[in-house]
Amino acid sequence: MDIGYYPGCALHGSSNDYGSSVRACLNALGARLCELDDWICCGATAAHSLNHMLALALPSRNLAIAERQGYEELLAPCPMCSMELLKARCALTASSDLREKVSEIVELEVQGKTRVLNLIQILQKIGLDAIKQRAVRTLKEFRPACYYGCLLTRPADTVQFDDCEQPSSMETILCALGAEPVQWNYKTECCGAGMTMADGPTTLELSHKILSNAVAHGANCMVVACPMCHVNLDMKQADIDREYDCRHDLAVYYLSDLVGLALGLDEKSLGIDRHFVVKR
Amino acid sequence: MSRIGIFICWCGENIARNVDVERAAAEVADLPGVVCSVAYKYMCSDPGQSLMRQKIVSERLTGVVVASCSPHMHLRTFRKAAAMAGLNPYLVEMANIREHCSWVHHDRQQATTKAVELIRMSVAKVRANAALQPISIPITRRALVIGGGVAGIQAALDIADSGREVVLVEREPSIGGKMAGLSETFPTLDCSQCILTPRMVDVGQHPNIRLYTYSEVEGVEGYVGNFKVTVRKKARYVDMDACTGCGQCWNACPSKKNLSEFDYQMGNRTAIYVPFPQAVPARPVIDRDACLHFLKGKCGICAKKCAANAVKFDDQDEVITEEVGAIVVATGFKLYSIDRDQASSKLAGYGEYGYGQYPDVVDALQFERIVSASGPTGGEIRRPSDGQQPKSVVFISCVGSRDNAKGISYCSKICCMYTAKHTMLYKHKVHDGQAHVFYMDIRSGGKNYDEFVRRAIEQDGAHYHRGRVSKITQENGKLIVRGVDTLVGEPLTIEADLVVLASAMQPAGGATELAQKLNVGYDEFGFLSESHPKLRPVETNAAGVFVCGACQGPKDIPESVAQASAAAGKVLVMFSNEQLSREPEVARINETNCAACFACVRACPYNAIERAEVRDRKGQLVKRTARVNPGLCMGCGTCVAICPSKSADLEGFTEQQVYAMVESLV
């Protein structure tokens, strides 16, 4: 199965561990990721606060490339990217005037036909049975708190994925592989996201609450599907421990990490060795 | 050949000042068919009317045009006068040369010219007028009331007290509705059951009320004054006449752990049960799905205990037909459920409040039972999960209501008031407890209403936070309520023992299906539509069908009762005559020309047009056609404009009349 792949800036840069993980995991499942030629920034949080048309045009160009390369589906493992792509796609499909205008701006014909999927949706598409068949070990020692963050399910109308307030799609996948996800309360709370640069203390507080709640409900690790969440919960965990004089000691995995482990991949190829909190 | 008389009014100086009435009278005297044309100072005065009557007789007039003021002012007057002189009143037309001419045009020349043209138009019209007879319909002077809540009870009693028979149909085993389950009522805190149950007894004992409980309206045929209603009496497995309501059966019933509908699943009842002690009728019903006799084929303890031999395990549903002349719909409301499963995807539940998974998140009607002295906790405030007394209670208003994301844009109107009441009742029973309210606005319009809310805040110390709750989670037996106080401008977290949701009011289940049976309109939310929001608030577009209470829109008890009495009043006005008399200016279909496309059937706002068949003497189908029921038609004429074959026409405003008016403008 060939899948169009839009890594976005994070998976090429600061979160290249996520990039390795997604690639390794999906390859092991028989899906070949075909990175879009000449992809550009999705606009992320910066564009839409500056210029509405810019915020539409940036992801639209990526959609245009995907269309030109003939991909019906496009994987964007970063929820910010997939949300921006979906927002543009919704706007494009709703208005022919806009399609014309945007096509002119990005200098490529764009219809907004390509479906945009997040990591969980790709795994769902491959199917639980197929994943289970290829699994070589159980994840039963993992009691993860599955953390969706703010963007995977929101805005609900745009992303139309899982239940906005009480999602459970990651749990379903991990349960099938033998893990025992915990029920906890902060699945869709904000980790502080990009505010980590502008307002460190607030981000530390938000992430601290998330980690604490996960631990309080018996989690021995966390699972995320967002590079930004990973930064705040993993990289910043030492800062959180220092600020709140505690020791969470909670490994934070990407969903593809745990699925990869079940498939028999090693930590290095999944990039787990590059995480900050290392499981003892 | 028509013999038309024209009567031009001076209206003192009002018309004569700007219109040369004598010149106008002379100019129109020669119009075809006109045999007399006179001007008079005040046509509406006694001498004016008598002049007209004399001329009708002496000139043997076949049509009259009165050129004076607006027909809204005096058309009725002149038609009545003509009728007194023996002329069919519908052969009288008016030309409005005051409001539309002399009062608005100051150039005497122009005004006179226009007046002449207006008269000419009316003459052209009246030439095509037809003598019409008022439509009269016999009426059955009995009423059906659907729904035995406080609105239905009020309407039934009002109609019955005036001496007319009432058939009252209630779906549940007892009348009383939602109000019977309430604790105390705002703004007086008087006990709900204390004021309602005597009225329920009145209904049960009223010689003019035939009460069908545990019954549903299955079908409605006929039209205003002449409805045939079929009612399904569900098998109760108890002989209503033999039973004395002694209670031996339900005290002995071994199947005790069945969730009580009356306590909103917070308490238990037996399989043979009365929903609550003051039920009317005080006769039990057997719940087949819980009864050991029906489930396992053994038991029958109730039958053994019954001294009156009233238990009938072989009871069957019974279908009854009732003939009534008017119908009052009072089917009431239910509360929006925050659950994940919803009737339509638009109503998506509240994941942020846990989709109804937390036992200590209850809705307002459940809290009423928790507070009620007759409730599952005997009036002690204890929470459902562990029976502990809650020391901190969060009340959330506008749950569903005014939330477009949930597809409910309207305000449920009563929640602000009962939430204030809840905080007071709570504080009166748990002195060291704290009530918190999250609200969007406080809407407390009504007599003594705002004072009541102030009392909740100022005397009983409820903490009101203006803001929404973003999430409720459960942590160590506490409900963690996270929200925002927008007046303080800060997020707010409250650890609560109990959360009470003021869920949106929705029409009771089955209301839209019933509305379809009755041909009554309803809005996108399922609330039944009144005929006119200001002037016909209890009538519906189905003639003879009236609405009251919360089935028409969210409302509180006083409003429901007032509306119920209004509906009863309208029914009684209808019943004050043996025949229903209606204006004959209604639509008719030329059945020979009708192509049976039925565009008119779909366009008619009153469902007054039916699909009919024309058959010959042998009963062979000749053709299909649309047919107007003159008892229902209100005469808007929408069918006339929509009919592609020009088969529909409107008496009083026929195509011929209207085209004649236009043609007279040359």
Place this chain on the structure above:
Amino acid sequence: MSEQQPFEPKIVAYVCNWCTYLGADLAGTNRLEYPANVRIIRLPCTGRIDFNLIIKAFEMGADAVLVSGCHPGDCHYTAGNFHARRRWILFRQLLETMGIDTRRVHFSWISAAEGKKFQQFVTEITETARALGPYQAYREICQAE
């Protein structure tokens, strides 16, 4: 016709009985003067107005036609004005296709309380019609046969 006399357009107004007719009555009660060119034809509801009547009015020499009823949501008969509006949207396109000058056809909502609006609307329409001049084109078509 003397050269001095200005052109006086002939205007036909189809109005509903419950809103616009009463609005015109109110204009009268308040003595709000407007040009005397308009001839009101009272119908129960705009829903009753067969739009062939518009053509008929032009055929009879009208220079402008006005259709007016209750505001949306205020219809005495619940929905007649919505039917009228829906028909009007289609009919307007048809008129354009037929080549009828749609500047001469006016559709409006005037309530029973809007005497002032009635006055202004009629004044405006009369002035527009006067500026457009006699609807010679239509008359020529009619006489062409």
